[in-house]
Amino acid sequence: MNGTRTSDTATDLPALASYPDLAGKTVVITGGSRGIGARTARAFAAQGARVCIVGRDRQALDAVRAGLTAGGGQDEPRSQAISVVADVTDSAALESVRAEVAQRLGPVDVLAAFAGGQGHPTPSPQLTEERWRQILDSDLTSTFLTIQAFLPAMLERGRGTILTMASSAGREPSQANLAYATAKAGLVMLTRHLATELGPHGIRVNCLAPSAIRTEKVAQQMPAEVARQVAAAHPLGRIGSTQDVAQAALFLASDAAAWLTGLTIDVAGGRITTH
Numbered sequence: 528m529n530g531t532r533t534s535d536t537a538t539d540l541p542a543l544a545s546y547p548d549l550a551g552k553t554v555v556i557t558g559g560s561r562g563i564g565a566r567t568a569r570a571f572a573a574q575g576a577r578v579c580i581v582g583r584d585r586q587a588l589d590a591v592r593a594g595l596t597a598g599g600g601q602d603e604p605r606s607q608a609i610s611v612v613a614d615v616t617d618s619a620a621l622e623s624v625r626a627e628v629a630q631r632l633g634p635v636d637v638l639a640a641f642a643g644g645q646g647h648p649t650p651s652p653q654l655t656e657e658r659w660r661q662i663l664d665s666d667l668t669s670t671f672l673t674i675q676a677f678l679p680a681m682l683e684r685g686r687g688t689i690l691t692m693a694s695s696a697g698r699e700p701s702q703a704n705l706a707y708a709t710a711k712a713g714l715v716m717l718t719r720h721l722a723t724e725l726g727p728h729g730i731r732v733n734c735l736a737p738s739a740i741r742t743e744k745v746a747q748q749m750p751a752e753v754a755r756q757v758a759a760a761h762p763l764g765r766i767g768s769t770q771d772v773a774q775a776a777l778f779l780a781s782d783a784a785a786w787l788t789g790l791t792i793d794v795a796g797g798r799i800t801t802h
């Protein structure tokens with residue numbers, strides 16, 4: 528396809544939108560040590576938000592956090608930022624994250640439960656029970672546990688915004704494995720269900736469902752020819768960037784989306800258009 532672009536660093540990506548109401552907000556992002564979560568953390572930091580990133584890799588978290596507080600660069604990060612090591616499949620670890628954030632950054636305004644990503648293709652007959660349970664734990668139960676940890680304080684304050692992370696694999700059958708697709712589809716309903724339940728308490732819950740996004744990992748692992756084919760499978764003619772997802776996250780978290788809840792936004796270059 529003419530004009531197909533496959534670079535995350537494309538210079539013609541629109542600049543990050545600005546949402547002044549996000550300045551000073553406390554934002555927790557699981558999966559903030561790399562990929563989509565790290566880019567989203569930078570985007571919130573650029574709004575002047577106070578950011579906590581969560582992951583299992585201390586070194587990676589330190590590197591991202593240093594970028595959030597260093598200042599300069601395209602997004603002019605200027606936030607107060609902390610990082611906490613935790614496995615989001617472990618409710619006790621999440622309770623520690625909650626306590627540390629409360630002590631160091633104060634009440635949480637935005638919870639972005641983005642950790643996950645076990646979509647590697649596996650023929651269903653080869654998907655073992657152990658692997659099925661592990662993927663459901665990592666990509667669905669983890670979000671439930673993350674929300675359970677932070678929800679009581681949001682209910683007490685009568686406000687808050689929650690973002691969940693599905694995938695186009697949870698919207699339409701794809702090459703991703705069955706457990707991942709099922710987990711991600713489950714997150715769409717988790718979002719709708721919670722949005723209905725929590726709306727009267729002033730809490731909005733929305734979901735992002737990206738298609739192929741060029742993270743560091745994807746860039747390393749995807750051969751150039753495959754990248755061209757994946758780009759061509761998207762009507763907008765390129766692979767998504769982590770910034771595309773961050774832009775949608777900022778919008779949904781901001782007051783610009785004050786009357787939006789229960790939605791799943793397909794950050795998918797037009798590849799997913801039916802719900």
Ligand SMILES: NC(=O)c1ccc[n+]([C@@H]2O[C@H](COP(=O)([O-])OP(=O)(O)OC[C@H]3O[C@@H](n4cnc5c(N)ncnc54)[C@H](OP(=O)(O)O)[C@@H]3O)[C@@H](O)[C@H]2O)c1
Nearest residue numbers: 558560561562563582583584614615642643644694739740
């Ligand atoms: N990239 C895509 O094309 C794409 C498309 C659709 C949906 N998504 C979704 O977007 C999210 C981020 O994906 P990504 O592509 O940015 O992946 P990535 O680069 O592999 O990053 C995954 C992030 O999740 C964290 N994580 C995973 N399991 C965790 C656990 N049990 N406890 C704590 N942290 C955990 C990782 O932390 P550590 O490495 O520090 O443990 C890392 O920060 C995932 O939910 C994925 O399913 C991605």
